[in-house]
Amino acid sequence: MEPEPTSQRTSANNSTYSAAGVDTAAGDLAVELMKSSVKATHGPEVMGGVGGFAGLFDASFLLSYRRPLLATSTDGVGTKVAIAQAIDKHDTIGQDLVGMVVDDIAVVGAKPLFMTDYIACGKVVPNRIADIVRGVADACSATGTALVGGETAEHPGLLGVDDYDVAGAATGVVEADGVLGAELVRDGDVVLALGSSGLHSNGYSLVRHILSVAGLGYGDRSEDLGATWGEALLEPTRLYTSPLLRLIEKLPGGVHSLSHVTGGGIAANLARVLPVGNWSEIDRSTWSPSPVFRVLNDIAGTSLESSEGTWNLGIGFLAVVSPDVASEAISTLAEDGIPAWQVGTVGTGSRPSGDFESGAKGVDGGAVRLIGTYRDGAK
Known part of the structure; x- marks a missing residue:
């Protein structure tokens, strides 16, 4: 109405x-x-x-x-x-x-x-x-x-x-x-990435700034993207609700926590749905960020890694699942048109040395960092 x-x-x-x-x-x-x-x-x-x-x-x-x-x-x-x-x-x-x-x-x-x-x-x-x-x-x-x-x-x-x-x-x-949440997460759980359709609805102030500085208009065509900038940037947000609810119903008890990758990027949003004391390393080599992210960073003269706290870089959702259902979860999501793949696991206790992001938006959660190098080309 x-x-x-x-x-x-x-x-x-x-x-x-x-x-x-x-x-x-x-x-x-x-x-x-x-x-x-x-x-x-x-x-x-x-x-x-x-x-x-x-x-x-x-x-x-x-x-x-x-x-x-x-x-x-x-x-x-x-x-x-x-x-x-x-x-x-x-x-x-x-x-x-x-x-x-x-x-x-x-x-x-x-x-x-x-x-x-x-x-x-x-x-x-x-x-x-x-x-x-x-x-x-x-x-x-x-x-x-x-x-x-x-x-x-x-x-x-x-x-x-x-x-x-x-x-x-x-x-x-x-x-x-x-109810799904951090309290269900266990040591050894698998972290699955669900592919995004593009930028979704986050980080557009940075996008607009990059294009403005470069003197590019929304009607200008990007040969790398095969569309005008306006058309490419308005690619609508992928909807995950129905596939996720079907996944939860099909795998009772197998899905432990979910994270919507919006403002703050991958690490910060995953940390919000892990328990305090738990950690995860997300392996960049398991996917190739969508072309729009690469092209924008190329124009700005920056790296993909520099935009990890702003854009989703090709991951719209993260699912923390029991290891014994991970393969079935990936195939079930694929049946609903959602590409999914394993990007890491959850650990407890002592974590590797290095910089981790811990919690976000007032949540005292786990710790997450991205490791490795992004894959070249299409996933």
Whole structure:
């Protein structure tokens, strides 16, 4: 559900509001354009239609849970929206938003239930807003998430006519005894990498800085990437929720912890889901970072290693699994179109000498470092 813009709920004098730069009629049209996409995400649990002040979700099925825990996450897409605005392409940003929000819920093993979104813009352009929300809705459908609410707010004077930002929040559920996390990790566990589709939605401030310094525009073609810079950089975030939930169901007790590789890079995010005192060395030689990472570093005159704390470098998720299910986990993910491979193991006690990253974002976790040299060419 995508309710009417905030503007419609704060003034009865449309002519005065219009003079102030807010177009309520455009907001109404945007809602009409997105209705069918939003409704496609609704199962029988969603109560009411599109356009209300609040979304309703029938949670009666939770009575069948022994001890249901609700999981929630909120996020945005960051400065990736600036590229969408620059080349006037807005139909993939919504998938990026769902990837950033809903995939975080899957980290604890939770099944997503519903999501809401928020779009702030300088001017409501109905087709643009509908494209954004259509992307959100399609990705929600792919992850089994109902899009039950939303808001589009026009902020003239605060945002430029073609400027917008997006954010979202989602809620999921997991049995208390099915929660994944560091406490399940054991000595000798295997660390699996799940391939990314590209940059996903992190590190775009650095990307934009590199291109700006190099004098490259988003309409310029990169022969190395086989596309314009704008097209290459808007490659949507890969969605992991459904494959991961199927993996957890297929291998009960075999998946111990999961890490979504977002801001902070590979080492810091893996450290968050390892117990204090545990450590892991991630072997760079097990994969070749995607071409976009190599090309950007070449332009900047920097190494792949220098960007490890900013970009995912080809790994979108990490899974810590029992060694006896590692091979089956890799094949199961492959069946769902997710490339996966072993990048390391988990150790306890004394760790090798050298610099390790320990925890991140307030979490006292384990210690992780990357070792070796990246493989050349395609993995």
